[in-house]
Amino acid sequence: xxxxxxxxxxxCQVSLDLAGIAYICSYECxxxxxxxxxxxxxxxxxxxxxxxxxxxKDS
Numbered sequence: 384x385x386x387x388x389x390x391x392x393x394x395c396q397v398s399l400d401l402a403g404i405a406y407i408c409s410y411e412c413x414x415x416x417x418x419x420x421x422x423x424x425x426x427x428x429x430x431x432x433x434x435x436x437x438x439x440k441d442s
Contacts, residue, residue, distance in 0.1 A: 404435060405436040
């Protein structure tokens with residue numbers, strides 16, 4: 384099972400770098416840092432906790 388690395392914020396649609404900071408919930412809803420803080424680290428879709436997404440670096 385592979386983590387889906389979305390490339391845009393689910394709230395404001397800003398582009399997200401795969402190696403940059405982004406937040407996800409357990410359903411992999413993805414948000415930029417600004418929107419995540421504005422949402423008090425709670426996913427607006429499922430109510431779950433938003434945590435920092437792991438970085439994916441090119442091999």
